[in-house]
Amino acid sequence: MHALIVDVAGKVASSLGLEGGHPFQDWPCQFRINRYNYTHDTVGSSGVQIHTDSGFLTVLQEDDCVGGLEVLDPAAGEFVPVDPLPGTFLVNIGDVGAAWSNGRLHTVKHRVQCVAPVPRISIAMFLLAPKDDRVCAPEAFVDAEHPRRFKPFNYDDYRKLRLSTGERAGEALARMAA
Numbered sequence: 001m002h003a004l005i006v007d008v009a010g011k012v013a014s015s016l017g018l019e020g021g022h023p024f025q026d027w028p029c030q031f032r033i034n035r036y037n038y039t040h041d042t043v044g045s046s047g048v049q050i051h052t053d054s055g056f057l058t059v060l061q062e063d064d065c066v067g068g069l070e071v072l073d074p075a076a077g078e079f080v081p082v083d084p085l086p087g088t089f090l091v092n093i094g095d096v097g098a099a100w101s102n103g104r105l106h107t108v109k110h111r112v113q114c115v116a117p118v119p120r121i122s123i124a125m126f127l128l129a130p131k132d133d134r135v136c137a138p139e140a141f142v143d144a145e146h147p148r149r150f151k152p153f154n155y156d157d158y159r160k161l162r163l164s165t166g167e168r169a170g171e172a173l174a175r176m177a178a
């Protein structure tokens, strides 16, 4: 999973025109298995509230059988179900991805709804942020037409800010605006 997420991140960076050695190999990751003990009583309720992922990017293995993941379409203001597709992973950008790319990548608001009274499992690998460095867009992403949009910030401090304010759906990122 580590090799995969480093590879995907490198390809994302290359797709933005950033060539040369990418630093993602050294960035910390977090691996998490989510289990939702859904019952008849929880159907229709929220399994995970709306949030963005705080890190750079996430590779998610959704439950092959039980759907419920929804992403917000920002233009329409509506949630769109992301139905599981067996044999695939889902990749989404998080807050660090938006800040690091100077806004070229977009952090994705999403949530998980309980759609069936059966246990649901998802497996997530998160590529977080630089190890000993602040989150800061490379110079290649900054020019007169694209001024720096975010103040450089420390990821651990940023995570604490999200926790202490409860701002987990992009609001904390807005506080980092330059």
Ligand SMILES: O=C(O)CCC(=O)C(=O)O
Residues within 6 Å of the ligand: 034, 048, 053, 060, 062, 063, 069, 110, 112, 121, 122, 124
């Ligand atoms: O369970 C899922 O499908 C998504 C979970 C999620 O959004 C997360 O762990 O950040």
Ligand SMILES: [Fe+2]
Residues within 6 Å of the ligand: 051, 052, 053, 110
């Ligand atoms: Fe998430």
